[in-house]
Amino acid sequence: MRIALALKGLAHESIAVNLRSGAQRSAEFLALNPSGLVPTLVDGAARLSQSLAIIDHLDCIQPEPLLVPADGPARGQVLEIAQLIACDIHPLNNLRVLKYLVHELGLSEAQKNAWYAHWIAEGFNALEARLPDHDGWCVGTAPTLADCCLVPQVANAERMNIALTPWPRIKRIAAFARQHPAFIQAEPQRQSDYTA
């Protein structure tokens, strides 16, 4: 969502939610987003969770640049990549899932890390096969929803010390995208609430 807002140049106010302290489960936040997950977008009467739905909303209110192509083969390709990441990879390795594995099911730190690495590898193998081998965007010649999903997932993998060596296409595309001002502006370490 941060990348999409930056690409579109949409002015907004950011309110930090500290995931480590569990602020996403506070009564105040749950009243806004019953899933207890970030991000949440408040735009007038609209209160939206789910990054893909939020970015679709942003495409509707500010179509330039359009992050999900309106038609043609590129539309399906962008949605396929975005959903591969947002539906098949990210949920399995989310904080609440990792916490459940350790605190409720009694997995060790090493077992938790193996779970994380396994689902990254499964997802990245599929993603790699769908991506072009170039220093450019996931689909076409401009950033799309696919890149908005790819870069944060790569950052997550790096945070868990997963080397990208087996996935050179993912590595090249992420490195390319990370040179773009909107992707730089949205980097976690540039946010006011960032803690290492």
Ligand SMILES: N[C@@H](CCC(=O)N[C@@H](CS)C(=O)NCC(=O)O)C(=O)O
């Ligand atoms: N499907 C949701 C997932 C949202 C999500 O899982 N957000 C993570 C941060 S990237 C979160 O809030 N995690 C907190 C937790 O697991 O407790 C989306 O795409 O927005």
